[in-house]
Amino acid sequence: MFNDATVDQIDEVLKSAWAAFHVYRKCSLKERAGFMRAIAKQIEALGDELITVAGQETNLPEARLKGERARTIYQLNSYAEACEKGDWLEARIDTAIADKTPPKPDIRKMLVPLGPVVVFGASNFPFAYSTAGGDTATAFAAGCPVIVKAHPAHAQTSELVARAISKAVEECNLPKAVFTHVHGKSFEVGQALIEHPYTKAVGFTGSFAGGKQLFDWANQRKEPIPVFAEMSSINPVFLLAEKMKTSAVEVAKLYAGSITLGVGQFCTNPGLLIGLEGTDLGQFVSTLASEIKTIAPATMLHDGICKNYVAKRAQALTQPDVEIVALSEIEPKDNQGIPTVAMVSGDTFINNPILHQEVFGPYSLVIKCKDVLQMIEVAKHIEGQLTATLMATDHDIRNNQELVDTVQNLCGRFILNSVPTGVEVCLSMQHGGPFPSTTDSRFTSVGADGIKRFARPVAFQNWSNDLLPDELKNENPLGIWRTVNDDLSKNVIA
Template identity: 50%
Template sequence: MITGKNYIGNTLKASGDKTHKTINPRLNIQNQTAFYEATSDEVDEAVELAWSAFKIYRKVAGVKRAEFLNAIADEILALDQELLDSYTSESGLPEARAIGERGRTVFQLRSFADLVSNEDWRENTIDEAMPERTPIPKDDLRRTLIPLGPVVVFAASNFPLAFSTAGGDTASALAAGCPVIVKAHAMHSGTAELVASAIIKAAERTGMPNGVFSNIMGRGRTVGVKLVKHDKVKAVGFTGSISGGRALFDIASQRKEPIPVFAEMGSINPVIITQKAIENRSDNIATAFAGSITMGAGQFCTKPGLLLTVEGDGTDQFKKDLAKKTIAIAPQYMLHPDIKKAFVDNVNMVSSQAGTEVVGKVEKAIDANEGPSQITSVSGKEFLANPKLHLEAFGPFALVVKAKDQEELINIINGLDGQLTGTIIAEKEDHPNLHDVIDALENRVGRIIFNGVPTGVEVCPSMQHGGPYPASTDSRFTAVGTNSIKRWVRPVSYQSFPNALLPCALKR
């Protein structure tokens, strides 16, 4: 049952007087429950509880943490239709999407449970003493990874389950041994509270300390800023806008003790399509990318927002076909009226720039919060000269850029901001000419896709979901997959330690 209250550890609280309501994008009305913004005292209490819990939780054996994570997955499934109904009413997304995202959330939790059920993930290394070594004896050295401390997770707007309350950031931090305080996204506060209740039940069921998890709400930035400034918070996970992520990064870096902010932010995910590919399978490529551009109303961080080609006989026809197929797909509801407005504003900004051509857009009347698809094009020369054309439009929109030759294409890639993904659509005969393209993409993106679409992020050890700034604040780390646990730990070496005092995994 949704109460509208904050989980401060395992206690529901609502001490303040500031409230907000979520919006049903399909009906364009407010949902019924009022949600209470956490007070300053409640924020402090949540962090203090997390700090006390950390002293215990950091030493909980991996097999017990695995039990906890699996119990969270079980409790989320037990929420059943109530969770699905809350998800759809707050996001405008269909129930099928809710079921799929719930499955991914459960899979992530179980994947991290499997990971920490043994100690291999800690990358333990042991260099035994060599007292007889000359001219200098060698001491015994042993190294492991230990958790950082309480982690604040900012829930994402576009994934109410998989990147939110019990999403990848929370699952990986809990797996690492870090208590988590979630700043729920105001757009899906009810869904957040339901999932939080599942986590609390799982914590109590498996004997985890009170404070290992809290879920707090606040519509503006006040609550989030206070959390990041708190001296007992040791790391931050964020998925959202460049402005929001950068603001938190700056706050964290200005603390007396700076802390890491692992933020996944903006990306237009460039796609390079060769002329050979257009000549051989233009229709198939247009179909695939029309689906990718409009999937989930284009509200995916890996949506292809920039398609790069070189001038050729089939280029103009390809972009017309892409536009036709894109706008033929039925408009879908966007997550919130504010997101719809921002999308429309950004599309208009890009499409009003000199040299742009609107190749196709949805002209028919649509519901208030549906996203109108659009394809715009511009020359490579104009794109290079105008930074406004690099703007991300979070929704069903893509910009097709036609470079005059391969050299200009490479210059365009080199001039891009950091991106989550880059895609190459090419034929076998193109392979000898792709090395420069690959080299350029490697310096701009975190994941390169060959002959596929970038939407869809596999949860596995080889996934890299992160890239050079502003795709993320630290391109060395991923926000998806089991290696994302590395964000919440740091290495410690033990030199010449008595065996009895060593961590269990390092004992002789």
């Protein structure tokens, strides 16, 4: 239905975005926030048509899509509020001291926008991580134009949302190229977008192979640019002894739901369950198996994801010494993922890197460890993750500090006695972890701190007050929080 953008079209898009950047970057925080709120209203105005089209393209149920649309609208509004408050600017002011030897200059620092940002839509979240998702919203908040490449799996959904954003652009009297929408199934489209000299940053949610390729292209440029890619994560869960002794059945039922939630198509799906061999782990596995067997296979987002799940699942299950613990006992239909749990020993896992790879879908692997020392060794063999979870009592935590420290070192969000599925949109959320879960663990793609990804610090030295940006002027006309001579303050500088 939609043609791939040509190299010439991409060149025109980026040139226009670069021109728009020099206008949009000067929009006030209030104006940017107003634009983001206008987008939220335009998306809401799409009504049932958006849900219907997205359902047809993604196989996601109506309730899930309505919930995700609400989340997307909430993100736009909450990031708009954060944009306007200005805390993310990290305004720092150190006033001059003329009689110091040598004299101390007046230095004032804040974050400023990077420039045009290319956002790649995600396959598994047609709203919240796609055209008007978190990357787009935070880039707008930072003062950057956005070029979205629609995900081919829900191109029409992306087109509808893009039209809503364009209406908001017009309503707010902004340059048209503050937002541009392109299509492209071929890798050449993505490469052309990344390599264009006016692209200044990239947002991506998807596979490791896709994210790493974008990252490599960006770093091979004459002027390397940041790529904020959320990629592979298997989100290990560590089942500690005392917790399992009292709660094995409860925890197993909880995780049966988490493993199969959304047909396992979440970046936070718990793909590894690591416990200590013995009666308690046996009870956990037995209960988990009973639950999994009764959960019906469900239709996956599209046939590409389903084929990949089938292939990756088969590869994992055919590895030496892998035991199938449970399969759904309900016959799958076309394009449906079969809920599956397998099990291996700690030794087998440590020595087989294939078992460390993500199987994107309703699949999880139980690892039986001989003791806590082997559990620590397993943790040391796990690569960087978005999340890691401990199912543990306070006593378990206090008695296993080396394990706790090791697990904390490999994740961005460290969870206790809960499930990793479900990512709250709030300022304290960290949705990003060590490589290969993301390309830069210092940043988050969820929460208003994500705005900082698309900005850079600039220090103004010895500038006259009336020439400074409003954010740094003595009178603080925006009323934002600033660190003035090491004290956090909204006060006017005398």
